[in-house]
Amino acid sequence: MALSNGCSCKIGPSILNADLSSLASECQRLMDSGSDYLHLDVMDGHFVPNLTFGHPIVKCLRPKMPGVFFEMHMMVENPERWVEPMADAGANMYTFHYEATSDPVSCIRKIKEAGMKVGLGINPPTDVEVVLPYVDMVDLILVMTVNPGFGGQAFIADCLPKVKYLRDRYKQLDIEVDGGVGPKTIQQCAEVGANVIVSGSALVKHENPRKAIIDMRSIVDEYIQKSQLER
Ligand SMILES: O=C(CO)[C@@H](O)[C@H](O)COP(=O)(O)O
Numbered sequence: 001m002a003l004s005n006g007c008s009c010k011i012g013p014s015i016l017n018a019d020l021s022s023l024a025s026e027c028q029r030l031m032d033s034g035s036d037y038l039h040l041d042v043m044d045g046h047f048v049p050n051l052t053f054g055h056p057i058v059k060c061l062r063p064k065m066p067g068v069f070f071e072m073h074m075m076v077e078n079p080e081r082w083v084e085p086m087a088d089a090g091a092n093m094y095t096f097h098y099e100a101t102s103d104p105v106s107c108i109r110k111i112k113e114a115g116m117k118v119g120l121g122i123n124p125p126t127d128v129e130v131v132l133p134y135v136d137m138v139d140l141i142l143v144m145t146v147n148p149g150f151g152g153q154a155f156i157a158d159c160l161p162k163v164k165y166l167r168d169r170y171k172q173l174d175i176e177v178d179g180g181v182g183p184k185t186i187q188q189c190a191e192v193g194a195n196v197i198v199s200g201s202a203l204v205k206h207e208n209p210r211k212a213i214i215d216m217r218s219i220v221d222e223y224i225q226k227s228q229l230e231r
């Protein structure tokens with residue numbers, strides 16, 4: 001199962017700011033509201049100054065959500081270390097950070113060997129050019145629009161030229177944005193070419209998440225169609 005190959009909009013809720021004592025029902029609520037996949041944020045207290053959960057939770061969640069695409073956003077040092085446990089737990093995609101490893105190629109290889117899709121992320125201070133050698137090896141590039149570590153932070157619009165830089169060069173690439181994304185910031189993300197949208201607190205706390213997802217999707221789809229007509 002792939003996400004979308006740059007051709008359509010995919011929306012994945014981040015459940016960091018949900019009631020984690022009801023993780024499965026919160027995930028189900030957001031999937032029932034029209035989400036395409038789940039974006040599960042793993043933090044190790046080293047790469048980022050916060051802790052969340054690891055593969056044992058993913059393993060428990062998997063049988064409750066059969067068929068749902070799990071993207072693991074691995075905000076961890078030495079991401080190589082958790083590839084096999086996450087694959088065994090039922091993860092579909094393993095998105096690691098460029099900043100977290102000295103050997104992205106071997107991490108990519110390991111993720112593929114474990115049967116998962118590969119995402120490669122960059123933090124706000126990181127130049128977008130660093131991902132260029134790896135674009136053809138991965139399924140998705142994640143451009144962080146907050147400094148990773150916490151849900152509910154303010155969107156950093158200065159990161160968006162990185163999305164445009166990638167979209168101008170790679171029409172079919174899945175480009176994901178994550179951090180402070182919601183109905184108020186989606187337009188800016190869509191117009192630079194983001195097509196895979198993580199939305200955390202804006203969706204989790206929305207009184208009508210179904211409507212929020214429909215509205216965000218229609219804005220992203222509009223820009224995708226416009227860019228296809230311009231080709
Ligand atoms: O990876 C992260 C934060 O490090 C994100 O996935 C956020 O958790 C998204 O939440 P909002 O910024 O949308 O509230």
Ligand SMILES: [Fe+2]
Pocket residue numbers: 014039040041073178198
């Ligand atoms: Fe995330």
